[in-house]
Amino acid sequence: MIDSPYEHHDYDVLIIGAGGAGLRAAIEAKQRGLKVGIITKSLLGKAHTVMAEGGIAAAMGNVYEEDNWMVHFRDTMRGGKYLNNYRMAELHAKESPERVWDLEQWGALFDRTKNGKILQRDFGGHRFARLAHVGDRTGLELIRTLQQKVVSMDTDVFMECKVLKLVHDADGRMAGCVAYWRATGEFVTFAAKAVIVATGGVGKSWKFTSNSWEGTGDGHAMALWAGAKLIDMECIQFHPTGMVWPLSVRGLLVTEGVRGDGGVLRNSEGQRFMFNYVADMFRAETADSEEEADKWYDDHTAGRRPPELLPRDEVARAINTEVKAGRGTPHGGVYLDIASRRSAEFIRRRLPSMYHQFMELAGVDITRESMEIGPTCHYIMGGIQVEADTAATVVPGLFAAGEAAGGMHGANRLGGNSLSDLVVFGRRAGMGAADYVQAGDTATSFDLGEVEAAVRDALAPFERATGENPYTIQHDLQELMQTKVGIIRNGPELEEAKGQLDEFVERVKNIAVKGGRAYNPGWNLTTDLPAMLTVSRSTAIAASLRRESRGGHTREDFPQADPAFAKFNFALSSEGGNWDSPMVAVESALLALPEDLKALLEEAK
Amino acid sequence: MADVTMRIWRGDSSGGDFENYTVDLSEGEVVLDIIHRIQATEAPDLACRWNCKAGKCGSCSAEINGKPRLMCMTRMDQLPEGPVTVTPMKTFPIIRDLVTDVSFNYEMAKRVPALLPPPMPEGGYRMFQEDVERGQEFRKCIECFMCQDVCHVIRDHEENKQHFAGPRFFIRYAELEMHPLDQNDRRDLIREEMGLGYCNITKCCTEVCPEHIHITDNAIIPLKERVVDAHYDPVAWLGRKITRRTKRSAAEAAVQPAP
Numbered sequence: 033m034i035d036s037p038y039e040h041h042d043y044d045v046l047i048i049g050a051g052g053a054g055l056r057a058a059i060e061a062k063q064r065g066l067k068v069g070i071i072t073k074s075l076l077g078k079a080h081t082v083m084a085e086g087g088i089a090a091a092m093g094n095v096y097e098e099d100n101w102m103v104h105f106r107d108t109m110r111g112g113k114y115l116n117n118y119r120m121a122e123l124h125a126k127e128s129p130e131r132v133w134d135l136e137q138w139g140a141l142f143d144r145t146k147n148g149k150i151l152q153r154d155f156g157g158h159r160f161a162r163l164a165h166v167g168d169r170t171g172l173e174l175i176r177t178l179q180q181k182v183v184s185m186d187t188d189v190f191m192e193c194k195v196l197k198l199v200h201d202a203d204g205r206m207a208g209c210v211a212y213w214r215a216t217g218e219f220v221t222f223a224a225k226a227v228i229v230a231t232g233g234v235g236k237s238w239k240f241t242s243n244s245w246e247g248t249g250d251g252h253a254m255a256l257w258a259g260a261k262l263i264d265m266e267c268i269q270f271h272p273t274g275m276v277w278p279l280s281v282r283g284l285l286v287t288e289g290v291r292g293d294g295g296v297l298r299n300s301e302g303q304r305f306m307f308n309y310v311a312d313m314f315r316a317e318t319a320d321s322e323e324e325a326d327k328w329y330d331d332h333t334a335g336r337r338p339p340e341l342l343p344r345d346e347v348a349r350a351i352n353t354e355v356k357a358g359r360g361t362p363h364g365g366v367y368l369d370i371a372s373r374r375s376a377e378f379i380r381r382r383l384p385s386m387y388h389q390f391m392e393l394a395g396v397d398i399t400r401e402s403m404e405i406g407p408t409c410h411y412i413m414g415g416i417q418v419e420a421d422t423a424a425t426v427v428p429g430l431f432a433a434g435e436a437a438g439g440m441h442g443a444n445r446l447g448g449n450s451l452s453d454l455v456v457f458g459r460r461a462g463m464g465a466a467d468y469v470q471a472g473d474t475a476t477s478f479d480l481g482e483v484e485a486a487v488r489d490a491l492a493p494f495e496r497a498t499g500e501n502p503y504t505i506q507h508d509l510q511e512l513m514q515t516k517v518g519i520i521r522n523g524p525e526l527e528e529a530k531g532q533l534d535e536f537v538e539r540v541k542n543i544a545v546k547g548g549r550a551y552n553p554g555w556n557l558t559t560d561l562p563a564m565l566t567v568s569r570s571t572a573i574a575a576s577l578r579r580e581s582r583g584g585h586t587r588e589d590f591p592q593a594d595p596a597f598a599k600f601n602f603a604l605s606s607e608g609g610n611w612d613s614p615m616v617a618v619e620s621a622l623l624a625l626p627e628d629l630k631a632l633l634e635e636a637k
Numbered sequence: 638m639a640d641v642t643m644r645i646w647r648g649d650s651s652g653g654d655f656e657n658y659t660v661d662l663s664e665g666e667v668v669l670d671i672i673h674r675i676q677a678t679e680a681p682d683l684a685c686r687w688n689c690k691a692g693k694c695g696s697c698s699a700e701i702n703g704k705p706r707l708m709c710m711t712r713m714d715q716l717p718e719g720p721v722t723v724t725p726m727k728t729f730p731i732i733r734d735l736v737t738d739v740s741f742n743y744e745m746a747k748r749v750p751a752l753l754p755p756p757m758p759e760g761g762y763r764m765f766q767e768d769v770e771r772g773q774e775f776r777k778c779i780e781c782f783m784c785q786d787v788c789h790v791i792r793d794h795e796e797n798k799q800h801f802a803g804p805r806f807f808i809r810y811a812e813l814e815m816h817p818l819d820q821n822d823r824r825d826l827i828r829e830e831m832g833l834g835y836c837n838i839t840k841c842c843t844e845v846c847p848e849h850i851h852i853t854d855n856a857i858i859p860l861k862e863r864v865v866d867a868h869y870d871p872v873a874w875l876g877r878k879i880t881r882r883t884k885r886s887a888a889e890a891a892v893q894p895a896p
Contacts, residue, residue, distance in 0.1 A: 059896075062896060063896050074688055074696065075686070075696065075739070075743075076743065077694075077780055078688045078689075078694040078695070078696050078780075079688075080688075080689070082688075082689065082693050082694050082779070083689055083691065083693055083694075092761070133757060133761050136757070136761065136762055137752075137754055137757055138751075138752065139751070139752040139813075139816065141764075141769040141772045141773050141776055141816070142769075143766065143769075144764055144765055144766040144769060147763070148763035148764055148765050149760075149761060149763065150761060166773060166776070167773075169693070169777065171693075172693065172776075172777075172779065173776060176776060176778075180746070180749075180751060181751070183743075183746050183747055183749075184749075184750075184751035184893055184894070185896050186747070191743075215732050215733075215736075215738075244687075244688040244689045244690065244694070245687065245688065246688060277665070278663075278664055278665020278666070279663065279664070279665065280663065280665050280666045280667060280670045281665070281667075281690075281691075284690070284691050285691070385693070388692070389691065389692065392692070392710055392712070393665070393667070393710070393712070394665065501677070501681065502681070503676065503677035503678075503681060504677075507677070545681070545682075546681050546682055547681065547682025548682070550649065550732075550733055551684040551732055551733040551734070551736050552681075552682045552684065553676055553681070553682065553683065553684060553685070554676065554681030554682050555682070
């Protein structure tokens with residue numbers, strides 16, 4: 033028995049995060065007959081997964097029979113600029129069709145082909161139409177389906193409960209966590225034989241982001257503090273199409289489905305500029321004229337792919353260059369035009385959320401006018417280093433899945449590969465955790481010293497009569513990350529950023545919180561900031577070390593990819609395990625690709 | 638742009654009152670932007686619930702000038718001139734300021750017998766677009782719970798919450814009942830325990846739905862017809878007696894599928 037001074041719960045498997053990965057992990061562990069608890073800092077069903085629009089990538093071959101897992105694997109590795117954990121990319125490509133069919137068995141209603149199969153749409157970097165979807169609200173369908181399944185299995189869900197720190201046993205195994213209830217501010221401890229981190233991304237540390245307030249990297253940071261390693265933290269995806277106006281919605285996502293369904297990018301001179309930005313590695317498969325590109329939408333064998341559907345890193349950099357060259361829109365973006373290319377009826381049916389989003393928030397009718405768009409911080413490829421098959425970290429009993437885990441997407445993620453990542457590796461994390469629990473060598477104690485330290489840190493800001501406003505610190509952090517660790521980076525600015533981030537650590541230690549503990553958003557933000565700083569520091573450190581450009585990491589001082597850097601990930605670990613501890617980076621060699629898989633990539637070249 | 642006065646209800650379950658905040662507006666701002674600005678400056682402990690700020694998660698429901706709205710989708714420049722009043726949803730207990738305890742909805746969700754499909758054939762189920770579209774309309778629901786908030790059956794009668802699922806769950810039941818793969822039978826449950834009969838079709842729920850789901854016309858009315866047919870139609874009743882003799886009560890008729 034654990035003698036916790038706070039409300040206490042015991043589980044076999046504890047899952048932190050109730051997005052797609054966390055819920056899918058819960059289903060799997062629950063099906064194994066284990067006692068499963070899920071903790072979420074929001075309400076159930078509100079996780080960032082709902083924001084996914086375009087679809088879930090799975091080589092089912094419903095639209096193009098030629099599609100199969102080998103093509104999907106190859107597309108994913110090429111999109112990731114070969115920095116991927118190949119085994120994750122392989123498992124993902126092989127298993128995602130089964131995972132989509134799971135969803136259908138649990139009630140998901142995907143759009144259909146004429147013969148009643150699941151319809152699949154085109155997306156950037158995917159050779160064939162591969163994304164199962166529901167209009168442009170696929171993420172909502174995914175989370176609602178998983179949520180309803182989890183609820184029907186009578187799983188315990190702790191809503192609006194914010195985890196502060198992971199807790200070990202005396203031998204360094206994972207033993208649970210300490211959290212607080214947002215509604216009351218009271219602390220609560222959870223003991224667990226295995227913990228799965230499925231906390232999503234980190235995008236809230238950037239100024240222009242598609243991420244909600246939740247994207248503060250809690251899981252990345254807590255796993256690092258607990259002894260796990262973070263890889264590829266320099267690889268951040270700036271989605272090419274975020275809204276740029278009005279300012280209040282700047283960064284809000286505009287689905288890639290607009291381009292998949294025929295939308296094109298134009299600069300202020302009306303030029304379809306993407307034809308000027310086709311990198312050598314994609315030249316053979318990309319159209320070189322508008323006529324050829326336009327034929328492709330109806331028949332993929334009649335022409336090569338339009339350049340608007342290059343992987344996201346390529347498109348985002350191109351937009352950035354056009355704007356910097358003075359060919360941007362009045363609000364600093366470029367034009368995304370589907371109005372002149374598809375009927376109003378088609379646009380409203382295929383892109384209903386986009387239609388409403390622009391109509392209601394910007395007063396723009398996308399069936400008649402072009403959208404103004406620009407890159408927005410969207411996704412982190414980097415994350416907690418895991419073993420592909422089991423989702424296990426180096427900390428015994430600690431697992432990670434979804435955006436919080438790293439390796440699957442390499443240096444750049446293809447659209448649609450995120451939702452499939454959630455269900456493929458959410459399930460594998462549930463299996464890995466269940467195997468670990470059932471093997472029996474699990475935590476034997478619960479370090480209450482770690483609990484008390486976390487509680488002390490959390491309450492300290494109430495004891496300062498004067499100090500900094502947490503919102504000001506968050507605002508300044510977002511400015512810093514946007515300007516110096518943004519889409520285009522350089523060595524001197526990264527060095528400056530690292531120095532300034534160290535100053536932020538001191539500022540966070542001087543925050544004064546006003547008000548009480550019950551549902552206090554200022555205090556909640558204060559408890560987010562240590563994680564935000566940890567992930568921001570890790571991105572700045574890794575970005576300064578990777579002296580090349582690759583995927584979601586672009587250095588203007590090293591504009592080319594360097595083959596020497598294609599052999600390893602930068603892996604960061606914490607020296608001390610506290611949020612303000614220093615971090616060290618080492619080169620972690622990529623898994624060697626087996627010959628049969630290497631042949632798949634060779635054929636493609 | 639001009640200044641605007643925000644009248645925001647602040648308090649908790651023990652009581653509260655309006656506080657006024659004067660803020661200046663920028664072009665295109667929504668109510669949630671203003672709440673955020675107040676948090677970042679004058680009142681860092683002002684409680685409000687939000688996530689996506691894009692009308693997709695349904696977290697930031699509140700009553701703006703007395704009407705349930707998503708704060709993230711309500712443009713300030715489209716509200717009438719004068720002070721803007723923001724209050725928490727009335728139907729649910731207050732936690733703090735604009736945050737309410739919506740656990741009623743999560744309890745109702747637990748009582749929904751899930752989809753019960755036949756085994757999946759090789760290569761996946763076959764369903765046709767026209768058959769899935771009816772359910773897809775209801776699955777657009779973002780669970781903002783504004784339809785529950787505005788429904789007079791529970792807005793003004795706390796005691797009805799025990800036996801009334803509310804519009805959000807009527808569309809959920811309708812979705813399942815119309816699902817091409819479903820083999821479950823929830824009709825008795827809906828009638829006996831979910832209180833479908835309390836709804837007298839005033840369409841308040843349909844009017845507030847931010848997803849423009851035709852809650853009353855496409856879900857509640859067809860559901861009423863289905864449930865009533867099952868119960869009062871003598872032919873249907875006899876048919877059920879013969880074919881479903883094992884199902885004698887609402888709880889037995891609707892089953893929770895094995896995990």
